[in-house]
Amino acid sequence: MTTSAIKAEGLRKRYGDVQAVDGVSLQVETGEFYGILGPNGAGKTTTMEIVEGLRQPDEGRALLLGESSWPRNTALLRRIGVQLQASAFFEKLTAREQIRSFASFYGVSDARADAMLESVGLTDKANVQDDRLSGGQAQRLSIACALVHDPELVFLDEPTTGLDPQARRNLWDLLRGINEEGRTVVLTTHYMDEAETLCDRVAVMDRGKVLRVGQPRQLIEELGVDNLEHVFLSLTGREYRE
Numbered sequence: 001m002t003t004s005a006i007k008a009e010g011l012r013k014r015y016g017d018v019q020a021v022d023g024v025s026l027q028v029e030t031g032e033f034y035g036i037l038g039p040n041g042a043g044k045t046t047t048m049e050i051v052e053g054l055r056q057p058d059e060g061r062a063l064l065l066g067e068s069s070w071p072r073n074t075a076l077l078r079r080i081g082v083q084l085q086a087s088a089f090f091e092k093l094t095a096r097e098q099i100r101s102f103a104s105f106y107g108v109s110d111a112r113a114d115a116m117l118e119s120v121g122l123t124d125k126a127n128v129q130d131d132r133l134s135g136g137q138a139q140r141l142s143i144a145c146a147l148v149h150d151p152e153l154v155f156l157d158e159p160t161t162g163l164d165p166q167a168r169r170n171l172w173d174l175l176r177g178i179n180e181e182g183r184t185v186v187l188t189t190h191y192m193d194e195a196e197t198l199c200d201r202v203a204v205m206d207r208g209k210v211l212r213v214g215q216p217r218q219l220i221e222e223l224g225v226d227n228l229e230h231v232f233l234s235l236t237g238r239e240y241r242e
């Protein structure tokens with residue numbers, strides 16, 4: 001029997017008056033490209049952080065690669081990659097210095113760091129300081145940093161937000177490649193077209209709950225609608241972007 005990459009049961013997390021995550025259960029299989037969809041504030045990031053072992057749930061538990069992700073398990077952290085926002089870069093370092101710094105935390109060689117930079121198409125930007133990179137270049141650098149230690153499972157939180165259509169498409173190719181190499185990918189996104197294009201399965205979240213899980217095509221067919229945007233409308237009775 002193979003172990004699921006993620007198995008989360010009954011997760012709950014409250015911040016003051018806000019019930020950010022309200023009984024979330026999820027299962028992600030090894031090798032899957034899995035999307036967590038939902039509008040701002042749906043609870044996507046909090047759910048991911050609990051699963052990653054970066055945040056303690058009030059209730060419930062998450063198994064990551066077959067092991068409990070809380071209390072924080074440093075051995076597990078080596079086996080996962082978490083894409084940080086570009087704002088988490090070290091100040092004033094060049095692209096090459098950034099990725100070599102991340103690599104050094106894991107005892108990964110400079111050569112491997114440089115190869116990752118090459119694989120995301122940033123070799124010609126190696127000497128450019130992070131604050132001079134375009135939005136798409138900064139996203140690619142942050143993804144390369146998350147992959148530098150060759151993790152089995154990668155978490156990407158809204159990797160294409162704020163990018164122009166061409167940069168988004170370039171990034172989609174990169175993300176597909178990461179998954180085709182055999183890695184499990186978990187992505188949060190606001191963009192339904194992105195989820196439809198990339199994800200094997202999606203969980204549609206709203207107000208801290210998972211409303212439905214399935215293959216994008218299957219959800220569209222089941223609900224008799226044209227696209228994922230309409231799946232959301234049909235599940236919640238309201239527009240995705242209100």
Ligand SMILES: Nc1ncnc2c1ncn2[C@@H]1O[C@H](COP(=O)(O)OP(=O)(O)OP(=O)(O)O)[C@@H](O)[C@H]1O
Pocket residue numbers: 015016018019020038039040041042043044045046047
């Ligand atoms: N550290 C925190 N302290 C207090 N409230 C928080 C904190 N983090 C998140 N929240 C609140 O919890 C709810 C869920 O937030 P979360 O970031 O998980 O949602 P999200 O679906 O990832 O949203 P977005 O798409 O905007 O990133 C929101 O109402 C948010 O304001």
